[in-house]
Amino acid sequence: MLVTAGQGSLFVIEDMSRVRVQINVPQTYAVETSPGVAASISLPESSGPAVAVTITRVSDSVDSANRTMLAEIELENSKNRFQPGSYAQVALTTPQSSSAWTIPANAVAMRVAGPRVAVVNEHDKIEIRPVTLGRDLGARVVIVDGIRGDERLVLNPGDDLSTGIRVQVKHRDPGHEVADTSEQSESVNHVATVE
Secondary structure, three states: OOOOOOOOOOOOOOOOOEEEEEEEEEHHHHOOOOOOOEEEEEOOOOOOOOEEEEOOEEEEEEEOOOOEEEEEEEEEOOOOOOOOOOOOEEEEOOOOOOOOEEEEHHHEEEEOOEEEEEEEOOOOEEEEEEOEEEEEOOOEEEEEEOOOOOOEEEEOOOOOOOOOOEEEEEEEEOOEEEEEEOOOOOOOOOEEEEO
16 A cells, blocks of 8 residues: 555554553542552453552543543553453442441431431430431441441431430340330330341
């Protein structure tokens, strides 16, 4: 073929010894995603183990159209495991705030004044505490503020529970306890599961 100025290339040579994987990180995780964050890459059609990698660079801006941030991973590919243009599955390991805890969603009571949790204190009395909710994970919810993480929480707290009610904690099975009230003046027997 005659090579003339302005004509397209005759052929393209690709160096596949290193490849770049681009990921659209959802806005929720964009703040925690930075160069050096650990990740793993696997191919859906491959039975081989996932490859441990780290984020190489990020765009530092969120795309307003799809609310994602572009991140890039550069990795060694001397065995030609990854082909340019193919799709891969990437799992990011984002650092979690040490002050955030996940609790069962049914431990949160939605009240007029905001979300609350019922805590059984060291004197076996109920304390109703305000909490700040984070992400909803379905069966569990992230609590950003309001608990330390070592409390005994009441599951499915009723509206009749209030601060100061004395409860007796009874062990039901490993990992769960049952708390019921021991107030003599009340005829209603409060029973709540504690985690």
